[in-house]
Amino acid sequence: MNDDLITQRQREIYEFIANANVTTIQEIGKALKLSTSTIRRDVKVLEKERRIQSFHGGVLANTCYGSFTERVTKNQESKHKIAEAAVSLVEDNDFLYIGSGSTTYEFAAMLGRRTDLNGVMIACAALNIARCFVGKKQFKVLLPGGELEAEDESMASKMTIDTINRYNFTKAFLGSIAINAKNGFSVPRLDFSELKSAVIKNSKEVILLCDHTKVGKVSAYKVCSIERIHTLITDFYAENETELQKITDYHVKVLRV
Structure with a gap:
């Protein structure tokens, strides 16, 4: 997984999710002062990078990311x-x-x-x-x-x-x-x-x-x-x-x- 592929804002979102274990879009927005639409876009990027997983009602850090x-x-x-x-x-x-x-x-x-x-x-x-x-x-x-x-x-x-x-x-x-x-x-x-x-x-x-x-x-x-x-x-x-x-x-x- 290459850190160069994500922005500083996306990195901050990922770190917040990783520290929280499980969180919501609303909690991320409140903590980082970001709009819901911005977070949803960045969550899609992070999910594509296999850093996180989204599910109904929340997101969590993917602790098994990366190749074997x-x-x-x-x-x-x-x-x-x-x-x-x-x-x-x-x-x-x-x-x-x-x-x-x-x-x-x-x-x-x-x-x-x-x-x-x-x-x-x-x-x-x-x-x-x-x-x-x-x-x-x-x-x-x-x-x-x-x-x-x-x-x-x-x-x-x-x-x-x-x-x-x-x-x-x-x-x-x-x-x-x-x-x-x-x-x-x-x-x-x-x-x-x-x-x-x-x-x-x-x-x-x-x-x-x-x-x-x-x-x-x-x-x-x-x-x-x-x-x-x-x-x-x-x-x-x-x-x-x-x-x-x-x-x-x-x-x-x-x-x-």
Whole structure:
């Protein structure tokens, strides 16, 4: 994403939206002293740039913007520590679901290097995740099928969800775009919400992997309430401690790395 493609005014609008998590055209206008028509035009530009998403009644910052390569390299040290902690939770004979995303990709790559595990099955709806286990005979990998997203090699179609509903996972490792105590786990796309909801419904234990930039955020489509998450693995960030304590109050185990 190139900052040269937007104006200073559009940058100020984006920063206001990002700081607010979710806001409205009216709130932006009042704060920045801009007309509704100007904001609507700039929102269309920012949405085309994939920086924000608009929905009925409001707008929110797109915390998953950029190519997969850009997301992998962002907060890389934190993602490595989160993945390392997650890998330690995998046991013999687990049936895992690994969701798509940059942090879960780091987790899958690290898990693929473990040679001490036996009887582990893995389902994933992303080709880049599946590739982490090519040639690793200690793992059995299942691809649920469905329509492939060209950009991030993921699948979230009805066929994908129908197949997921036939599985019983011991552990689901999911990446997070946004999580907070009040709104739970949310994502920017309806199809991703439906897929992740199906995974959670069919999982004994749900483990969320997210760096500190996703904590306290909210996105357009709710996946589940906070009570459905068993473990949250995140990196330490002092400004998130109040929100993490609220999450802990819902009996979610929070691992800070």
